[in-house]
Amino acid sequence: MNPIYQKLLSCFETYKERIDFKPEIGIVLGSGLGSFADQIDIRAELDYRDIKDFPVSTAPSHDGKYIFGYLGDVKVVCMKGRIHYYEGYPISDVVLPIRLMGMMGIKCVFLTNASGGINSEFNIGDFMILKDQISNFVPSPLIGPNIDELGVRFPDMSSIYRPELRDIVKKVADELNINVQEGVYIQLSGPNYETPAEIRMCKSLGADAVGMSTAVEAIAANHMGIKCVGISCISNMASGISKVPLSQEEVEETGRRVATSFQKLVKECVIRINKEID
Numbered sequence: 001m002n003p004i005y006q007k008l009l010s011c012f013e014t015y016k017e018r019i020d021f022k023p024e025i026g027i028v029l030g031s032g033l034g035s036f037a038d039q040i041d042i043r044a045e046l047d048y049r050d051i052k053d054f055p056v057s058t059a060p061s062h063d064g065k066y067i068f069g070y071l072g073d074v075k076v077v078c079m080k081g082r083i084h085y086y087e088g089y090p091i092s093d094v095v096l097p098i099r100l101m102g103m104m105g106i107k108c109v110f111l112t113n114a115s116g117g118i119n120s121e122f123n124i125g126d127f128m129i130l131k132d133q134i135s136n137f138v139p140s141p142l143i144g145p146n147i148d149e150l151g152v153r154f155p156d157m158s159s160i161y162r163p164e165l166r167d168i169v170k171k172v173a174d175e176l177n178i179n180v181q182e183g184v185y186i187q188l189s190g191p192n193y194e195t196p197a198e199i200r201m202c203k204s205l206g207a208d209a210v211g212m213s214t215a216v217e218a219i220a221a222n223h224m225g226i227k228c229v230g231i232s233c234i235s236n237m238a239s240g241i242s243k244v245p246l247s248q249e250e251v252e253e254t255g256r257r258v259a260t261s262f263q264k265l266v267k268e269c270v271i272r273i274n275k276e277i278d
Contacts, residue, residue, distance in 0.1 A: 023077035030113035057081035095220035116238035130230035135215035183208025187215035196240025
């Protein structure tokens, strides 16, 4: 058996032994956005450390646990803390949490992140709906023998972020009077912030925002047939655009400032999306 799939099955067994809750929607919380978990009517939690051989979050503000519960009447599993490639894990471990949520039975994953704004029309604190992505600067999680139990060898990626789900986010944002942008997200490896020359390269490739996560998770989810929707919080303007040195403190401060709007937007979107995909 493929060792990556064998490890996934082992993690799934731990979930089944410890958690009697089958989620419908998965949510991944980005840097500075962890307070969203307070919106969930929590029924159970599973710390990553309690899952054998599971990667553990080491990034600041990433608690490293699954939270199971309800948003309205929607059964959700929320990753409060994700795994990043820059933490030194193999790419198969970076996407293991997403794949495990797929095994739990989620139909859709709501990916969120904090990112640097490249598009000059963006402002710090804006939300950007992901309409596409660029992931060429990190390894694909599908490299190696295909895991046929998860998906096909050559999955189509022409609509990773489903247009019908993006439309729901736009409609909800309009109803809540929350300004949203839409654009292309590019994932670089990190953990260092990008140089101004690298940002100019990203802009020339068509990227509107840059970060260190999300794209490989979307690839793994799409491979499994899980629908994806994504929102970036523009937590700072990217290097060479920002007039001050970049810092984690700025990321977390922006997350705190937009927390109320973020929580309202994501909660209502999850409820609407669940109705759409039922």
